[in-house]
Amino acid sequence: MNLPPQSSFIKVVKEASGILRAPQRVPRLLQKFVADGFRASFESRHLYSYTGTERESLKTLDSLIHWVADAQRPDGGIAAYYSLLSGYSASYPEVTGYLIPTLHDFAAATGSHSAAAMAARATRWLLALQMPAGAFPSGLQGSELRPSVFNTGQILQGLIRAHIETRRSEILSSAVSAGDWLLDVQQPDGSWSGAATYQNQPHSYYSMVAWSLAQLSEHTRSTQYGLAAEKNLDFVLAGIRPSGWVDGINLRGHPTYLHFIAYALQGALECAILRQRPDAIDRVAHSAWILLRKFETQKFLFGSYQKDFKPGSRSACLTGNAQMSCVWLRLFEITGDLRYLNAALKMNELLKQLVPLRGRSGIRGGVSGSYPIWGRYQPLRYISWGCKFLADSLLLEGRLMRSLESAAPENLPCAS
């Protein structure tokens, strides 16, 4: 998630003016402050220990998708966030794009027609936004019209899935056009940099774009996208240190939030799986294992890390946690090592407890940027990409646990 950079001053003024326009949000804000403060002070064992929750994954999943439904704007796009100060943001193309696979997965798992309809509306909106060159714009709807590599890559995931579901030719054309543009602007070393990238520089978490290209290659049986994806994969792998740390996340003026570390790992892992690159899977698994050990021994992942996984901000980045859960679940799926599944189950328990099942639209079913809510990553906001990754993780958990539970005991996978 790359929201366009804004000075802290402008951000504060915008948010503060939001609460002046809608003072009815003050009680909700105070309520959340008190709730998180209370939980953090007196119930930290529930967050940081392995205490489970009685809440079913399906119930949480339902509420997450409900949040997304509430966040879908009349234009069909999905808001980036709900701020406790300023309410819903405008539609955000990037998140709208990569929520499409989540909505279809949810519809397939539960038979929900409304989720499929939401995905269809989101797809229609995105098709109308595509630039003539094939790129998609950066920023929130109406904020800028600069082409963005990352957003195009993320939206590409949604387009591919929408085509799989609908078989409509204009969606495929749009996906191919986006893929071609990504190839056009790719650097010889496999990275993306320049005006269409965040802060005009290459980022290792653009492995998410490589994953989309690998998907497009699979879907269209066209090797050029796959080769471009592998080129970026090699660029990312070259930045993975022996400590497991991924160099090149390159966020000027921000800490290296877990969200971006997890992006780099998730994109590289999925790309490696699709391109059948066991060497790359091993490298990503090494980094994922380092974070797994940290989670298991400290019972917590920091919201951000410094080089070589030195601790950064103490507040949790819930989205990053959900993404790591997705990575661990996928590693379990391909390696059979039950320790990945074990960590993901515990992580999901922890996250489920933090999703409010009651409250007003924008809060009910939301995933806050940080825990506690005043933490450094997306403070005082419930974010749509948090819902997306937690929903992905719960859907994957459900699928893997169902197959595990139906397996005869002698056929259970084993830890390596």
Next chain:
Amino acid sequence: MRIVILSSSVYSESACAVAAHLAESGYVPAAVLALSSLNRKTLRRKLGQWGWRKIAVYAASKTIPRLPEKPHVLNNPYLISLLKRQSGIFRSLAEVGDCYRFPVASSGSHNSRASLARLRAWAPDLLVFAGGDILRKPLLEIPRLGVLNLHLGLLPQIRGMSSPEWSLLTNVPVGVTLHFMDAGIDTGPILRKYEFPHAHQPESLLESLPESLPGSLNDLRDQLVAFGVRKLAEVVAALDHGTLSATPQSALNADTQFFVMHDRLRAHAAQRFAQRRRESSRYALAEIHHG
């Protein structure tokens, strides 16, 4: 041989059993250093593990005097023969210490300066770890021979937490390992390993079990602890006589550390255990390796 026992609590059943069994085997401990039961850290951990109700029941069972004819309920029923004394059973290390005349001290942390000073003053040949903190290097360097630990899994394949459960799920034989501790998690040199089930060298362990107890995973864990405590005394004797030396663990390619198992996976481990029980008519622990 001067032996000092480290315990997680003065009320730890397994530490009581270790102390009493060593004393009965002719190795009366020089002292015990237990973590204080009422410190904040322990209370928080136990609260998370057990909840208020079980803590209250446990505290009552350890502190409220009982009529002699009323049987004492143990958390681990397999330790009963090791905890028996003329009048009832040992309920705390203080009672074991009174009986065999050794001091029992408590501390907030085994690694604290005060604990280290106390341990150095006791000048142990051997420390026996019966629960407590992760031990740091300064403590590990105090005893002449080392710190002996009972691990509920076969090393080096299964290190860390929930070892019996992970053994079941990963198709590694269930067992116990007696080993010296080092700075890693269960990475120190091995003294003896015992596999379970293993029919060719039957032990009498399970023959004396109450038949009414269900064959649950908790049962398995309790059995392994009781068996390990018995074997611990044999290992101490062998070390004393100089007939046993430790073997460094062989290096494995993969990281074999395991972590606390989630309840849903634990259910699978229980399923697998039940299946094994059905397959085998007799369960016994047998020694498979002499270090």
